[in-house]
Amino acid sequence: MQNTFGKKMIAALSGAGVWALSTAQAQITPGGVGMQPANSALAEEVHFFHNMILMPIITVICVLVLVLLLWIVFRYNSKTNPVPRKFSHNTLIEIVWTGVPILILLAIALPSFELLYKEDVTPDGKQAVTRGDGQTADFVFLNDFTDSRMVRRPGHLQVIVDNGNEQRLLKHRADYKISGLGEEEVVVSFDAPPAAGDSVIIRGGRSSDQYGNINLAPTMTLKVNGYQWGWTYSYPDFGDFEYSSNMLPEDQTTPELYRLEVDNRIVVPVGEAIRVTTTARDVIHAFAVPAFAIKIDAVPGRINETWFKADREGVYYGQCSEICGIRHSFMPIAVEVVSRPAFEAWVDSQRALAGLSPMFETETIKLADAGANAQ
Ligand SMILES: [Cu+2]
Structure with a gap:
């Protein structure tokens, strides 16, 4: 809700067309300027932070500095001010220009620490x-x-x-x-x-x-492994099947989705927290999906963790965000958010491809003994 207000404010400031992206589907729109629409509560908070805290502060600072510059240039040039004053210190002004930036940095830092914490710490459960x-x-x-x-x-x-x-x-x-x-x-x-x-x-x-x-509480873990130049995804909670995901060539997709669309998307259920772990096979990559406001490095030899919870179904795109080599810009990420039943059907289809028996048909029997954990 706060974010809607933010959008209206920004739209009012920058004219029509800026929020052309605010359609239901988070696809990149040619000429779009604003953020892709948020598809998680955390992403909305991140957008609010950017639109309502960072942007106004940066705008005011830029305008103030510009006005001061122009004032100095026109008022104190050698023609209008032939005899310059010779003082070199002013205690009050030095206190002000040290104190005010400290307050500004605090105003930026405190809410950003909270957001960083929320992104970093996967809700346990x-x-x-x-x-x-x-x-x-x-x-x-x-x-x-x-x-x-x-x-x-x-x-x-x-x-x-x-x-x-x-x-x-x-x-x-x-x-x-x-x-x-x-x-x-x-x-x-x-x-x-x-x-x-x-x-x-x-x-x-x-x-x-x-x-x-x-x-x-996360209901599943998605294991992400970056490589030059694509991603593999595996689902340890559903039999650990794994597949790789590569960019579709230009002739197999639309001009808008070229360099975003992939052959095999990530599929996750809507409304459930997804734990994401990232690592890499060769060099450092970064897993980033703007609609969920997540961006985390995928580093060889170590595991990083983040999480997201998608609020709406649809397809959401991201890209590798750590320059990783010559085809860095050709390793997009596509996340398909679907309903729980559609997700379960997809899981069973992937299990079939991996030679595993269906999980959700047998679930009823398996779970009949109380307490079976389907996390
Ligand atoms: Cu990469």
Whole structure:
């Protein structure tokens, strides 16, 4: 919402056409100037920071310096000011021009530290999905986090029942009780057993916000490996199948999407936090997708981590953002955000390609024993 205001302000300042990018699909528009539309809450915060804090400050500083320059040039040139004053110090002005920049830097630094922290620290937590059989009332959630991240209070758990049409967030005490907090296994006991076939979703972790929501716990990890010149992606939570992704040649795509579109896109479910780990095979690359405001180096021999949660379905493009060699500008990134069922169907199709059996057809049976962890 703040960002919409920001967009309006910027549009008012810079004239029509600037926000031509603000269409539903985050595709690059020729002649566009503004940011690609944000597709995550964090990206909206980043855009707000840029549009409403950085841009106004930079604009005011540029205008002020320009005005001062012009004033000096016209008022104090040798014609209009033939006899110059000879003083060399002014304590007040030196305090002002040291103090004001410090305040400006603080105003920039404090909100940016908060954003950097949010981007850097993946909300810890996990999600266990179990199918009700109509009789079982007790469901086990493995609390095997490190000590500092363990589920210790009822507010660290979120319990949802999904009947296929809608998800219902249950209330602690009114709908279920919890035992084993702070121990290896937390047992969620329903007052009435969930109906047969209903999905029981238990989310836990220490990323709960002030309202007790644990909506940020990642439900999957995407492993990104950069190489000269493309990316491989693997899905360790779904059988660790892996595929490589390369730019489509010019004659296989549109002029707008040339150098952005790839043969095999990343596919992720909408509305779920995705943990992204990056590394590289040869030289340093960087994994960047503007719509999610993520950009992180992929360094050989080490693993970096970031995360994103897409709010809307669609295809979102990024590029390698670390100059990595002659074909650096030919290793784009394409992320396809789809619904949960479409994602599961895609996972099974990839598993079939890798010679693995389908995961989500068998899930019902496998998860029938309480507490199976589908993180
Ligand atoms: Cu690269």
